Amino acid sequence: MPAAKQTILRLLEQSRGVSLSGEQIAQELNISRAAVWKAVNQLKKEGYRIEAVQNRGYRLDPDSDLLSxxxxxxxxxxxxxxxxxxxxxxxxxxxxxxxxxxxxxxxxxxxxxxxxxxxxxxxxxxxxxxxxxxxxxxxxxxxxxxxxxxxxxxxxxxxxxxxxxxxxxxxxxxxxxxxxxxxxxxxxxxxxxxxxxxxxxxxxxxxxxxxxxxxxxxxxxxxxxxxxxxxxxxxxxxxxxxxxxxxxxxxxxxxxxxxxxxxxxxxxxSTALGRQIEICGQGVPPRTARAVSVADDGGLTVRYPDGREETLRWGEISIRPLA
Structure with missing residues (x-):
């Protein structure tokens, strides 16, 4: 995107929903108002919803949602x-x-x-x-x-x-x-x-x-x-x-x-802590456990029905419905 057009888009984004006069933009960029008009028209062709209001200037539609x-x-x-x-x-x-x-x-x-x-x-x-x-x-x-x-x-x-x-x-x-x-x-x-x-x-x-x-x-x-x-x-x-x-x-x-x-x-x-979960993957049948804590290394510590604890570092869980 050419520098002038890029800068005009930045100004309009910063003032989204507020009109900026063509003269104000031209002075800030040290270009002519005709150059501003040309750049704005190019932006409009690219899909930017820019309104031009006589005696008020240019305004980027606040509802415009084009990634830029x-x-x-x-x-x-x-x-x-x-x-x-x-x-x-x-x-x-x-x-x-x-x-x-x-x-x-x-x-x-x-x-x-x-x-x-x-x-x-x-x-x-x-x-x-x-x-x-x-x-x-x-x-x-x-x-x-x-x-x-x-x-x-x-x-x-x-x-x-x-x-x-x-x-x-x-x-x-x-x-x-x-x-x-x-x-x-x-x-x-x-x-x-x-x-x-x-x-x-x-x-x-x-x-x-x-x-x-x-x-x-x-x-x-x-x-x-x-x-x-x-x-x-x-x-x-x-x-x-x-x-x-x-x-x-x-x-x-x-x-x-x-x-x-x-x-x-x-x-x-965390939506799992304190809940009954089902552990999937890791090449073994699904297992039921309670999610106890998230370890400092990011692993999920679980407690099995027999009281044994394990910290999962990969795999997948599903959260069982509340009884």
Missing amino acids: AEGIRSRLPFNLPLFLEQSLPSTNQAAKKLAIEGAAHGTTVLASGQTEGRGRLGRTFFSPVGAGLYMSVLLRPEIGSADAVLVTIAAAVAVCLAVEETTGIQLGIKWVNDLLLGKKKAGGILTEGITAFESGAVEAVVVGVGLNLTDAPFPSELDGIACSLFGSGRPCVTRNELAAAILRHLFFFAEDFPARLYLDEYRRR
Whole structure:
């Protein structure tokens, strides 16, 4: 995006819903009013809902919800490399490719939709264009492979805090990465690591965030399982605002993952602690246990009916209905 058009979009995002005069913009950018008019028309052709009112200037529709780098950057106290697409097979795949090519810590990939969105354990993540927020963040943290789960935990908390901050909606977390609204899944985290072959050290981590914002025709297999934050209603937050809030919280935690500043909040939002659960996977039949605590390394400590305790560090759980 040319510099003038980029700056005009940033100004309009910062003043969303308020008119800025063409003369004011022209003076700030040291360009002609004709150049401002041309740039605004180009932005409108790209889908930005900008109103031009005589004697008042230009105004970005407050209900406009087009993902844009400037819309996100204008809400961040730091600068990040941002890559946006209307549709991608998978934002995680794109971010991993950038990581292998040497992209910097903080590089973020966003898309309005995914055609091959992925979840844990090889599952797909339903991510139609315009119905959610789909983003992946490349991190280069100084952590060992044993601590990689902490990145998932921190990301889950970052999303929950961002959603509550911008919408007032409180989400729960089902160990280890599902984001729940009530009893249904409204989103999830997919964390994938890139390790050095010789040392086994973690070179990079890609954190994928998928969040359902509005209802879409969910596949039949998701009936009764998935939901969205706003249902069929109008979101009270734009995707740019929400993405920026997630990045702010995530990078606060990323400054020092081992400090575990997110762990108490993760425990507080846990939907499993104190509940009867069923443990799946790990190549054994399902087992029933009670979730006791979240360990400092992110593992889930469970107690079996015979009193024996175990800390799970991978696998999957389902929460049994209350009696």
